[in-house]
Amino acid sequence: MKAIAIKTFGGPDGLTAIDLPDPSPANGEVLIATEAIGVGGVDALIRSGVLGDYGFKEGHILGSEVAGTVAAVGDGVDPAWIGRRVWAFVGLQGGYAEQAVAPAAALVPLPGDLSAAEAVTLGTSGIVAHFALRHAHFAAGETVLVRGAAGGIGIMTVQLAIRGGAGAVAVTTSSAERGERLRELGATHILDRAGPPGEQDAPAGFDVVVDIVAGPALPSFLAKLNANGRLVAVGLMGGAPPADFGMGLFAAFQQSLSFATFSANTVPEADRLAVTAELFAAAERGELDAVVHELLPLEDAVLAHRRMEAGEVFGRIVLTPRTSNGASPHVEW
Numbered sequence: 001m002k003a004i005a006i007k008t009f010g011g012p013d014g015l016t017a018i019d020l021p022d023p024s025p026a027n028g029e030v031l032i033a034t035e036a037i038g039v040g041g042v043d044a045l046i047r048s049g050v051l052g053d054y055g056f057k058e059g060h061i062l063g064s065e066v067a068g069t070v071a072a073v074g075d076g077v078d079p080a081w082i083g084r085r086v087w088a089f090v091g092l093q094g095g096y097a098e099q100a101v102a103p104a105a106a107l108v109p110l111p112g113d114l115s116a117a118e119a120v121t122l123g124t125s126g127i128v129a130h131f132a133l134r135h136a137h138f139a140a141g142e143t144v145l146v147r148g149a150a151g152g153i154g155i156m157t158v159q160l161a162i163r164g165g166a167g168a169v170a171v172t173t174s175s176a177e178r179g180e181r182l183r184e185l186g187a188t189h190i191l192d193r194a195g196p197p198g199e200q201d202a203p204a205g206f207d208v209v210v211d212i213v214a215g216p217a218l219p220s221f222l223a224k225l226n227a228n229g230r231l232v233a234v235g236l237m238g239g240a241p242p243a244d245f246g247m248g249l250f251a252a253f254q255q256s257l258s259f260a261t262f263s264a265n266t267v268p269e270a271d272r273l274a275v276t277a278e279l280f281a282a283a284e285r286g287e288l289d290a291v292v293h294e295l296l297p298l299e300d301a302v303l304a305h306r307r308m309e310a311g312e313v314f315g316r317i318v319l320t321p322r323t324s325n326g327a328s329p330h331v332e333w
């Protein structure tokens with residue numbers, strides 16, 4: 001089968017297509033013939049090499065979420081899964097391939113009309129957005145700021161905050177055009193990516209900040225918290241924050257501010273799967289938008305990463321493997 005590997009850490013051109021033996025599902029696993037593969041910010045970080053400390057090595061096959069059809073099952077797995085359309089988180093490896101293995105216990109069936117591309121756009125992003133808001137103890141009526149909002153996680157956070165009854169949902173993003181698209185998805189105020197100055201009528205402070213960026217500007221966003229405000233860091237798109245970033249919290253001691261990191265890894269799998277199924281059902285009812293930026297063939301993973309690198313992507317790029325006759329599968333979205 002075709003797969004995409006990191007030949008050399010660094011830019012998008014370090015990705016290369018390789019041939020691998022077809023994987024076979026082990027005990028408790030299924031084999032998925034992939035129709036859609038999500039491309040996200042974490043893939044770009046792994047490809048760049050900055051996550052080497054976490055054990056990623058050259059030769060790594062990127063890709064953490066796929067959707068497609070179960071083609072085979074390993075020992076101990078109900079054969080009734082074969083032929084079913086499913087979404088799966090496959091870990092932080094192995095997704096950029098024509099076939100991927102996943103634990104049978106980690107599958108979410110795709111409801112009725114939900115396409116594979118929609119599923120990989122909603123899946124991990126939705127889990128992170130949902131549980132990050134919960135980690136922040138977000139409650140209806142509160143004001144929310146989503147930092148780095150035009151990506152997969154940001155778009156889902158905006159939509160879920162609105163569904164949860166937020167009093168306002170401000171976003172930081174990198175262009176006015178992206179801001180307008182976020183407004184169509186429910187954002188109420190569009191701020192400059194660097195923070196202030198923003199829209200004149202934007203809330204002066206926020207109860208919750210969901211931060212996908214971190215980086216040198218993180219302290220200025222801690223400073224935008226209301227009393228009892230909570231900032232939850234879910235990503236590092238802008239790099240690490242300054243080493244002394246927490247000093248502002250102490251300087252504002254009497255405001256009772258909180259900073260937390262959040263990783264979906266700490267959410268029990270059963271809860272992740274239940275929420276994913278709920279989000280898929282909500283999307284099918286038309287209550288959530290899966291924003292697919294573009295569908296590209298698997299072999300164009302380099303192009304997908306160039307687009308991300310250039311900051312062109314609004315939502316998710318989705319890779320679609322070609323079938324054995326050379327045609328891209330029909331993916332509706």
Ligand SMILES: NC(=O)c1ccc[n+]([C@@H]2O[C@H](COP(=O)([O-])OP(=O)(O)OC[C@H]3O[C@@H](n4cnc5c(N)ncnc54)[C@H](OP(=O)(O)O)[C@@H]3O)[C@@H](O)[C@H]2O)c1
Nearest residue numbers: 040041042148149150151152153173174235236238263264
């Ligand atoms: N906590 C978890 O469990 C979890 C799970 C998966 C991924 N992540 C992390 O979440 C982050 C990516 O999220 P994603 O999948 O939503 O990524 P994404 O779809 O690639 O979007 C990231 C967004 O961040 C902004 N951005 C990109 N580069 C930036 C830069 N240099 N400085 C400031 N902003 C920048 C852009 O938004 P604007 O144009 O709007 O500024 C971009 O759309 C990664 O750090 C990843 O490791 C966390």
